[in-house]
Amino acid sequence: MGEAPDWSHRNLEDIPVKPAAASTSFSGPFALGSLAAPDQASFPALVIPAGRVLDLRAALAEPALTTRQILERWDVLLPRLHELAADTTAAWRPLEGLRVQAPVEPRQVFQSGANYRQHVIDLEVAHRSPDDPRTAEESRAEIAAVMDRRAAEDLPYVFIGLPSAITGPYDDVVLPSWAEQPDWELELAVVIGRPAQRVPVEDALDHVAGYTIANDLTDRATVFRQDMKAIGTDWLRCKNAPGFTPLGPWIVPAGSIADPGDLRVTLKLNGDTMQDESTKDMLFGVARLVSYISQTSQLLPGDLVLTGSPAGNGIHWSRLLRDGDVMEGSVTGLGAQRTRCVAEAL
Numbered sequence: 001m002g003e004a005p006d007w008s009h010r011n012l013e014d015i016p017v018k019p020a021a022a023s024t025s026f027s028g029p030f031a032l033g034s035l036a037a038p039d040q041a042s043f044p045a046l047v048i049p050a051g052r053v054l055d056l057r058a059a060l061a062e063p064a065l066t067t068r069q070i071l072e073r074w075d076v077l078l079p080r081l082h083e084l085a086a087d088t089t090a091a092w093r094p095l096e097g098l099r100v101q102a103p104v105e106p107r108q109v110f111q112s113g114a115n116y117r118q119h120v121i122d123l124e125v126a127h128r129s130p131d132d133p134r135t136a137e138e139s140r141a142e143i144a145a146v147m148d149r150r151a152a153e154d155l156p157y158v159f160i161g162l163p164s165a166i167t168g169p170y171d172d173v174v175l176p177s178w179a180e181q182p183d184w185e186l187e188l189a190v191v192i193g194r195p196a197q198r199v200p201v202e203d204a205l206d207h208v209a210g211y212t213i214a215n216d217l218t219d220r221a222t223v224f225r226q227d228m229k230a231i232g233t234d235w236l237r238c239k240n241a242p243g244f245t246p247l248g249p250w251i252v253p254a255g256s257i258a259d260p261g262d263l264r265v266t267l268k269l270n271g272d273t274m275q276d277e278s279t280k281d282m283l284f285g286v287a288r289l290v291s292y293i294s295q296t297s298q299l300l301p302g303d304l305v306l307t308g309s310p311a312g313n314g315i316h317w318s319r320l321l322r323d324g325d326v327m328e329g330s331v332t333g334l335g336a337q338r339t340r341c342v343a344e345a346l
Contacts, residue, residue, distance in 0.1 A: 022100045022170065022249050024049050027333030028256025030085035032210070033249060034067055034101040042101050044070055046084055047250060052092040059084055059091070067104045067251070068302035074193035074209045078253065101168045102247040103212055104191060108303040109161035110293050111216060111239070115308025116281050117147045122316045151283040156292045159233075161216075161306070162240040169248035169337030173217065175321060176241050177344045181220035182321040185309035186267040186275055186329040188260065189214040190286055191251050196299040204290040207299065210251040211260060213331050214306050215267070215339065217244040220315050246329075246339045247304075256333065260286045263332040265310050270326055274317060277310030 024031075024047060035053060036042040044067040046054040057065045060080070070077055084090055114120045124143045125136055132139065167173065175182050193209025222238040225231055239245075257263070260279060267275040279285075284292070289305055299305075314320045321327075323343035330336040 022095060023330075023336040024051050024095065026250055026252045026256075026335045028252060030081060031250035031252045031256075031335070032067055032070065032081075033103050033251070035095075035098040036101060037098055042099075046081060047095065048085055048092075051095045053095050053098065054084060054090050054092055056084075068106075071104065071191065071193050071209050071301040074301065081253075099168070100170055100249045102166045103249065103251045104247075104302050104304075105166075106163050106302050106304045107300055108297070109163055109166075109245075109306065110158050110289075110297070110299075110304065111161045111235075111306040112284065112289055112308040113157045113159060115156065115283050115289075116277065116310040117144070117151070117283055118277065118281055118311040119309060119313070120147055120283075122311050122313075126315055147283060156284040156289050158289070158293055159235045161235070161245065161304075164242060165240045165245040166247050167243040167245065169213070169246055170339065171243065171246065172340050172342045173243050173246060173327075174241075174342050174344050175323065176219075177346055179219040179221070179241065181315070182341075183218050183220050183314040184267055184269070184274070184321065184327055184329075185216040185218055185313060186265055186331075187214045187216055187309050188263060188265060188279055188286075188307045188331055188334075189247065190260075190290065190305040190307065192290075192299045192303040192305070193254075193301055195301065196290060196294040197297075199291055199294045201287050201291040204287040204294070205254070207290060207294075208254045208286065209301070210253045211257055211331075211334055212248055212251050213329055213334050213337055214304070215246045215327065215329050215337065216306055216309060217241075217246075217321075220320070246327075246337055249335050249337055252334050263334075264330075266330050267312070268328040269314075269319075271328075274314070275310055275312035277312065279307070279310075281310055282307060 033045045033047045035045045044056045121143045189212045191210045194207040196207040219238045225234045263279045325341040
């Protein structure tokens with residue numbers, strides 16, 4: 001990574017909180033979303049790049065339909081969604097004026113840790129002991145060799161997140177008063193479309209309905225339990241505060257993404273680029289992650305698999321999140337999210 005940007009020229013009050021309209025710069029003919037008109041319940045929507053949306057409850061004549069229920073019948077409904085996306089006579093309405101919510105309410109959230117080669121190297125160097133006799137360059141070389149062996153011989157590292165941490169892609173993120181080092185982690189998120197249990201790697205992508213964007217916020221100060229060092233990481237405390245996982249804006253069908261292992265993950269903080277890396281840097285790709293998780297747990301339609309975050313987190317730049325910061329995250333073909341950080345009101 002390069003030198004840290006100069007933030008002294010930034011007047012955060014001059015940075016708009018939200019775009020005038022949600023980003024529809026996604027790949028393919030349509031995407032799925034969850035939208036709501038002011039003071040009304042949310043509805044599952046078919047979204048097309050022209051910025052038009054279709055209420056799928058009415059289009060499919062199912063008044064109580066949810067996005068997760070669509071994913072539970074993904075194989076059956078996907079052809080119908082393609083038909084609707086091309087239907088110019090359908091009851092399309094403008095996206096403008098509708099609130100974009102998280103595109104799905106998952107039952108389970110699986111998170112991959114230490115899955116980007118350069119990111120792990122940066123973190124290991126940043127956290128090395130002051131008594132370590134190696135130079136930074138020597139440390140990097142040794143850790144890089146470990147990462148290469150891990151990708152070839154080891155298993156992914158996956159832990160569990162809470163659905164209650166999920167929020168919309170344009171919602172404010174409240175920074176808890178106890179979070180001393182809140183950090184960003186933009187990630188490619190996988191959305192499951194078929195139940196998956198003990199599936200081989202070569203079949204794993206058949207269980208993926210689509211992809212979306214997640215920003216897996218982490219309080220670096222509480223990642224490790226200082227009172228119980230033998231136990232190690234505390235993922236509950238550091239990652240699962242309400243709103244710590246902005247999700248969306250859209251679920252883009254897997255068929256519209258040529259290669260999930262070749263997408264650009266980019267996060268800007270107050271207009272400055274902090275993360276900008278390809279998913280090629282992942283140690284374990286989507287198929288290996290889905291297969292690995294399915295060996296222990298049953299993946300269900302609507303579940304999320306977060307694939308890990310690339311290099312360029314705040315801990316690398318020595319610049320953590322503050323009240324008023326604006327994060328803009330994008331992944332190739334999946335649109336963009338924009339969230340503002342707000343200090344918890346005490």
